[in-house]
Amino acid sequence: MTDEVIRTENLIKNFGKLEVLKGISTSIHKGEVVSIIGPSGGGKSTFLRCLNLLEKPTAGKVYFNDTDISDKSINIQQYRQKIGMVFQNFNVFPHLTVLDNITLSPILERKISKAEAEKEAMELLKSVGLEDKAYEYPKKLSGGQKQRLSIVRALAMHPEVMLFDEPTSALDPEMVKEVLQIIAQLAKSGMTTVIVTHEMAFAREVSDRIIFISDGVIKEEGSPNVIFTSPKDPSTIRFLSKIL
């Protein structure tokens, strides 16, 4: 198929003797919003981190637009520019102002001028209600604001796909909504999105497809309606009954 942005083939990842991913094959299509759910330790984060090669697969392949980016000889840097990632712990750069957090990579790697990068960054900041924080350091931001910053920092590279690893798990409850709202907006705008989340209501609302990962394999996948109302795999049923 031509509209696959990401495809994995029999992805395997071991940490020493621990087999974390035991062969995951799936595709993410252009414009698709995919939520990954599953029990803690099941390998969700590891799978996501294999997609931009933050973890090197032990075996199997990762394709981005039909290029095998898990190939050792490939320069992963240029592909990572097209794969945005948002982390649970924000990972904003504390030594840079909010504005410089966003413009750092566009200036260095997209090679656009500082003026252009800042203009774009200000627009992005405005879109998440942070324009008045542009010259502050991240220290002064709340958790929710940091996460909003890290989202627009990734967007400033004009990615073709966005990966989110539990973007709201480190947030105080009252800040979860503001971040989920931004992700939902982004997803609805057509951004190809993969999100690992424990926010089931959110996953159900925004996703085109739900992937349930447990024990390092995809136990079940399908539309939110199917997964949440009539799951077939016993482990999915067990997981959902515990969580809903």
Added chain:
Amino acid sequence: MSIVTVFAGTILGIIIALMRMSRNKLIRIISDVYVEVIRGLPALVQLYFFWLLFPKMLPFEISDTTSIVVAFIVNASAYISEIIRAGIEAVDIGQWEAARSLGLSEANVFLKVIFPQTIKNILPALCNEFISTIKGTSLASVFFINELTTGYKTVASATFLALESLCIAGAIYLMLNVALSKLVKILERKLKESD
């Protein structure tokens, strides 16, 4: 002379620190041994080495002052590289990952994201090291070189014996210190497990 030493020692220290975190095992081992040996040997032994043996190993002439400066640079670089390595390791792994995920080159990841945070962390320790280096070199520049010469002359009659015992004493010091630093490493690892 002090300025030269601090400057060159820092540059060399950064290079050694990077070598110690290299993916290449051989480079890692070489730089580890370099640091362990220099930290394990008493400064006096190192000075003697650079003043007596080092000039003989070179195909060209160097002055006493130059060889002493080299000794200080090498000595300082080992300590500075340790400070820098600890500082780099103190930066949250998430910073590396976020920087890489933005598609920054490895050089930019290090220079624009990791290193600025490292510097901030290690500034106090680095200043201490600079001060003691400067103290050491200024001491050497006014009087140590003469001191070494006269001191050496008094035992000149027993040259080989002196060198030998120097080597033996050096080896004992080295073993003690290497054992000690291994112990500290084990302790550090134990401490890390808890957080």
